[in-house]
Amino acid sequence: MKALVYNKDLPKKIELQQREIPKLQHPKDAIVEVTLSSICTSDLHIMNGMVPKANNNIILGHEFVGKIVDIGSDIKNLKIGDRVSANCETFCGKCYFCQKGYINNCEIGGWKLGCQIDGCQAQYVRVPYANMGLTKIPDNVSDKNALFVGDILSSGYFGAEMCEIKTGDTIAIIGSGPVGMCSMICANLLGASTIIAIDTNEKRLEIAKQNNLANYYLNPKNCDIEKEIKNITNNKGADGVIEAAGYSNYKNTQENHNFNPSKPYDYKSDSTLELAWKIARPNAIIGVVAMYEENQILPLPHMYGKNLTFKTGGVDAIHCKKLLQYISEGKINTDFLITQTYKLDNIIDAYDLFKTQKDNCLKIAIEK
Numbered sequence: 001m002k003a004l005v006y007n008k009d010l011p012k013k014i015e016l017q018q019r020e021i022p023k024l025q026h027p028k029d030a031i032v033e034v035t036l037s038s039i040c041t042s043d044l045h046i047m048n049g050m051v052p053k054a055n056n057n058i059i060l061g062h063e064f065v066g067k068i069v070d071i072g073s074d075i076k077n078l079k080i081g082d083r084v085s086a087n088c089e090t091f092c093g094k095c096y097f098c099q100k101g102y103i104n105n106c107e108i109g110g111w112k113l114g115c116q117i118d119g120c121q122a123q124y125v126r127v128p129y130a131n132m133g134l135t136k137i138p139d140n141v142s143d144k145n146a147l148f149v150g151d152i153l154s155s156g157y158f159g160a161e162m163c164e165i166k167t168g169d170t171i172a173i174i175g176s177g178p179v180g181m182c183s184m185i186c187a188n189l190l191g192a193s194t195i196i197a198i199d200t201n202e203k204r205l206e207i208a209k210q211n212n213l214a215n216y217y218l219n220p221k222n223c224d225i226e227k228e229i230k231n232i233t234n235n236k237g238a239d240g241v242i243e244a245a246g247y248s249n250y251k252n253t254q255e256n257h258n259f260n261p262s263k264p265y266d267y268k269s270d271s272t273l274e275l276a277w278k279i280a281r282p283n284a285i286i287g288v289v290a291m292y293e294e295n296q297i298l299p300l301p302h303m304y305g306k307n308l309t310f311k312t313g314g315v316d317a318i319h320c321k322k323l324l325q326y327i328s329e330g331k332i333n334t335d336f337l338i339t340q341t342y343k344l345d346n347i348i349d350a351y352d353l354f355k356t357q358k359d360n361c362l363k364i365a366i367e368k
């Protein structure tokens with residue numbers, strides 16, 4: 001079969017190769033024929049050498065839908081022929097962490113597909129613990145409708161869930177990329193009455209606006225975000241902030257962060273984590289979904305008394321069934337995130353486009 005392989009020694013790090021069709025190795029495995037997959041920013045993190053646990057010479061990809069073509073004897077909730085959406089994480093469902101819903105820290109799982117074992121940017125993929133990791137797609141939900149359920153939609157939901165949104169809340173979302181936009185959709189679903197989208201990329205704000213995802217669309221290049229948020233919230237600040245941008249550029253600025261009790265915190269960095277705590281109201285929750293490529297600075301002495309709660313993490317993607325139900329009921333639609341479609345044969349071109357974000361590229365669907 002055709003498969004997109006990551007190898008750090010290749011000039012482009014990736015190559016389309018011929019590989020054996022995977023076989024069942026365990027009674028809880030399923031073999032899935034991939035009908036649609038996608039490229040994720042995390043695939044780029046692997047190619048950039050930023051994911052130390054990633055294995056070399058594996059097939060990339062962890063975001064996909066497909067059809068079960070073979071299934072292990074221990075799987076009772078699915079059958080051959082089922083159309084399924086896949087969870088980006090592999091998890092057993094039984095260990096201490098899984099029992100609490102913290103599947104990202106499953107004792108024997110976590111992010112495996114397309115990272116430590118062969119992933120989905122291929123014609124077929126072996127899914128371990130398929131009884132937990134695959135969810136049957138309802139009949140009125142197309143493969144395209146379901147493509148993002150197990151990864152970016154779950155991550156967007158995770159961000160919104162971290163903020164413990166109450167009806168009527170004002171939620172600010174930093175980053176209007178695919179994950180940020182999914183957070184906007186989910187924050188709305190969880191009862192936020194005012195959603196503020198923030199991004200430095202005007203085109204992405206426009207896409208959010210075209211899809212009516214927020215009430216305000218703010219670009220830090222054109223306005224003072226702290227002032228704008230104060231105006232919108234009667235000086236209070238946002239009830240919750242979802243950080244889905246992950247940008248900072250702290251080079252040579254450490255000395256600016258030395259604590260001087262007699263000086264107010266007047267240093268302004270371009271870190272989106274810093275923006276997040278500054279625009280939050282006292283006692284707000286900041287849900288950090290973003291993955292940073294450098295350490296971040298939290299000037300705790302300066303924010304002492306603001307009584308903020310920070311939550312961070314890799315997505316505990318435990319709501320796939322519920323999210324598919326919302327899609328089936330027309331409450332969620334993420335189709336607009338697919339800005340381009342490529343054949344698996346041309347996946348290298350798709351990576352080239354995804355990296356540059358040209359042509360308003362948000363997400364690329366890869367067809368078999």
Ligand SMILES: NC(=O)c1ccc[n+]([C@@H]2O[C@H](COP(=O)([O-])OP(=O)(O)OC[C@H]3O[C@@H](n4cnc5c(N)ncnc54)[C@H](O)[C@@H]3O)[C@@H](O)[C@H]2O)c1
Binds near residue numbers: 178199200246271
């Ligand atoms: N926690 C998880 O499990 C999980 C899962 C998926 C993705 N992620 C992470 O979430 C983040 C978002 O993912 P994505 O696919 O939407 O990425 P993306 O890069 O497409 O989107 C990030 C957005 O942030 C914007 N941005 C950059 N600098 C900014 C600034 N200074 N102010 C405001 N906006 C700024 C960019 O213009 C872009 O639109 C990434 O860091 C990704 O690695 C985490």
Ligand SMILES: [Zn+2]
Binds near residue numbers: 062088
């Ligand atoms: Zn991903």
Ligand SMILES: [Zn+2]
Binds near residue numbers: 098105106108109
């Ligand atoms: Zn587990």
